[in-house]
Amino acid sequence: MVHEIETKKDQAKLSEVLDPGKSGRSKIVRRPEPRQVGLLARADSSTIKLPRALRGHRSFLRILRRCVTDKGYMESIFKIRDNVLRSTLNTRQNHGLVIALSGVRGSEGTSMLSLLLSLSLGANQHQKVAFLDGLFDEERFEVLSQIFGLGRNEAAAVETGAGQLWGCFSADQPNTCFLKSEHVRNGFDFFSHKRLRDFLDDLRQQYDFTIVDMPPLLKESSNIFLAPQADQLYLVSSSRKTKLSDFERCLEVVEQQDTEVSGVILNRHRAPLWSRIFWKDYFR
Numbered sequence: 001m002v003h004e005i006e007t008k009k010d011q012a013k014l015s016e017v018l019d020p021g022k023s024g025r026s027k028i029v030r031r032p033e034p035r036q037v038g039l040l041a042r043a044d045s046s047t048i049k050l051p052r053a054l055r056g057h058r059s060f061l062r063i064l065r066r067c068v069t070d071k072g073y074m075e076s077i078f079k080i081r082d083n084v085l086r087s088t089l090n091t092r093q094n095h096g097l098v099i100a101l102s103g104v105r106g107s108e109g110t111s112m113l114s115l116l117l118s119l120s121l122g123a124n125q126h127q128k129v130a131f132l133d134g135l136f137d138e139e140r141f142e143v144l145s146q147i148f149g150l151g152r153n154e155a156a157a158v159e160t161g162a163g164q165l166w167g168c169f170s171a172d173q174p175n176t177c178f179l180k181s182e183h184v185r186n187g188f189d190f191f192s193h194k195r196l197r198d199f200l201d202d203l204r205q206q207y208d209f210t211i212v213d214m215p216p217l218l219k220e221s222s223n224i225f226l227a228p229q230a231d232q233l234y235l236v237s238s239s240r241k242t243k244l245s246d247f248e249r250c251l252e253v254v255e256q257q258d259t260e261v262s263g264v265i266l267n268r269h270r271a272p273l274w275s276r277i278f279w280k281d282y283f284r
Helices: 008-015 038-043 052-069 071-089 110-122 138-148 187-191 196-206 244-256
Strands: 002-006 016-020 026-030 097-102 129-133 151-160 163-169 176-181 209-213 232-238 263-269
Touching (some): 038 110, 038 138, 052 071, 052 138, 071 097, 071 110, 097 110, 110 176, 110 209, 138 176, 151 176, 196 209, 232 244
Parallel strands (some): 097 209, 097 232, 129 176, 129 209, 232 263
Antiparallel strands (some): 163 176
């Protein structure tokens, strides 16, 4: 299954739909803008300011705001969320899912997609969602703490063979947990541990969905440990940037681990305007 994520510029035409009036003529009707809730609404706030020590990450904050306010982009995120939820209806299980997202060589926007997918799943207060940064970037986690007002909850700690992960929550969306480690410095040491299976089983028991933002598949070897253990694996590629040969190599690596790709996310996709009339199902 391929999910195509378009940019705001290409979605501008989608905000206008033709509505035939009584006179037989068509008029332009604008769709109402979606109202964000929970942490998605907090990310859209213009009052958030990063401290001086984190000013190097201001571009991340700008990109996050741009994505959250981009109607077309968020509609694509919600479609991916709905497909994830739909996949759970076809299986009978009493535990949660571990979902891994990985890029090809980097700069495909995997981290932003993983974050927004976690927030959109957590917008449903009846679901417990966890987000884990597979790169274990401490500064990036501190940026998320500043943006979402995260506070540590020791009761949500998860024991792993490579150390302990703390659960951090926000009062705006307490059912969404951001997992943080104070000892792990890289994903290879964490995911190569022999107790990885036990750790993932604990996450399945505590959360309905655990979203893992993994490093690029062709750049980091830590993916070969998590991919076979994850319940779903999504590959993220960038339109007009990711080479077909690299993508085929990713599929080979996944097959060598005796696992399957659950879906492909084509990020920054630009569909031609004529596709609104012709081949709609193909570009949907």
